[in-house]
Amino acid sequence: MLTTSDGDSHVFDVVISALGLLSVPNHPDWPGLDEFRGVAFHTSRWRHDVDLTGKRVAVVGTGSTAAQVVPGIADRVASLRVFQREPGWVEPKQERPFTDRERWVYRHVPGAQWVHRGWLFYQSIARFKAYDATSQSQERKRRSCLDYIRRTVRDPATREAVTPGYPWGCKRPVLASTFYEAFNRPHVDLVPHAVTSATGTGLVDARGAHHEIDVLVLSTGFQPTRFLANLDVRGIDKRSIHDAWADRTSAFLGITVAGFPNFFILYGPNTNGGFSIIAQLERQAEVAAKAVRRLESGPGYVDTDPRIQRRYVAWIDGQIARKANAMESGCSNYYHSPGGANITQWPGAHLKYLVVTKLLHRIGIRRVATAR
Numbered sequence: 001m002l003t004t005s006d007g008d009s010h011v012f013d014v015v016i017s018a019l020g021l022l023s024v025p026n027h028p029d030w031p032g033l034d035e036f037r038g039v040a041f042h043t044s045r046w047r048h049d050v051d052l053t054g055k056r057v058a059v060v061g062t063g064s065t066a067a068q069v070v071p072g073i074a075d076r077v078a079s080l081r082v083f084q085r086e087p088g089w090v091e092p093k094q095e096r097p098f099t100d101r102e103r104w105v106y107r108h109v110p111g112a113q114w115v116h117r118g119w120l121f122y123q124s125i126a127r128f129k130a131y132d133a134t135s136q137s138q139e140r141k142r143r144s145c146l147d148y149i150r151r152t153v154r155d156p157a158t159r160e161a162v163t164p165g166y167p168w169g170c171k172r173p174v175l176a177s178t179f180y181e182a183f184n185r186p187h188v189d190l191v192p193h194a195v196t197s198a199t200g201t202g203l204v205d206a207r208g209a210h211h212e213i214d215v216l217v218l219s220t221g222f223q224p225t226r227f228l229a230n231l232d233v234r235g236i237d238k239r240s241i242h243d244a245w246a247d248r249t250s251a252f253l254g255i256t257v258a259g260f261p262n263f264f265i266l267y268g269p270n271t272n273g274g275f276s277i278i279a280q281l282e283r284q285a286e287v288a289a290k291a292v293r294r295l296e297s298g299p300g301y302v303d304t305d306p307r308i309q310r311r312y313v314a315w316i317d318g319q320i321a322r323k324a325n326a327m328e329s330g331c332s333n334y335y336h337s338p339g340g341a342n343i344t345q346w347p348g349a350h351l352k353y354l355v356v357t358k359l360l361h362r363i364g365i366r367r368v369a370t371a372r
Helices: 064-073 100-108 112-131 136-152 156-161 277-297 306-323 350-364
Strands: 015-017 039-042 056-060 079-083 188-191 195-198 202-205 210-212 215-218 263-265 300-304 365-369
Touching (some): 056 064, 112 136, 350 365
Parallel strands (some): 015 263, 039 215, 056 215
Antiparallel strands (some): 202 210, 300 365
């Protein structure tokens, strides 16, 4: 039975959660934030009714969203302060328009787009090797990013401030071709300090410096480790899924949880990454569809073998430790639960996830027959 927020109840044979990973905004709890008399909003709730022209604007955060927002509003504002708690590795996006020749080939040559897509996925396998903090690939990636900083950021102090002191891949790498260049504008300033509090007219940083602003843009991310935060899912024994996840959030293939039959999660624990989230979601949808198809053979339900789920989670941890240890190198990222486990990231390229989902779904997800 599924109950909606307005109290209506509906009965379904199968429930699939497709809430996404980045759906619960992370709002800071700075002292004095409620007293700020200007306009404040989170990037996920953008205020299109607010005209930023001629305003003193602060953007808090320097992740992937801020890397788009900052150059996007820099031309309109009177001044722009960008608050950075910790720098991230940034790579040029290398976007460009397709040439007329390329467009012709993709339009007229059968399979050309698939070949190009396959090449991109192949390249992603080599890219993921850099997530091993001890690898030569890691060193090459760091050198490339450092060279990009030197070529793009003019001010020496700003160059130093945006240079991370941890391995590439500890935080989610940012792909942005215009973010660094924005700091070359005279009215755009990087504040390389965390915000500690707010006042009626501005923000106070970790040094105690006060910054007067008119508009506050919170690019403070989301709460990705709070899976199904707005859902109360109950299993066979009426146990809440959040109680089952008290020690650690986990799911077999990131999709099913032992004791919660006929319930599937898209974009669940340890599925983020793999080069293409779309491709990851396609594999998850395939697993769910195959499991549901097994229900057509007669009365019963599908559930996950708890032993297989535990072994799968142990394998995930081992893969992260051996092949994606840059994620565990001590920076502040969104991957970890309060207990310290990495519960969001997939430890490899998409090909690995494709193989694992194809081979293991019938081993871990079992059909349980019931009497008519």
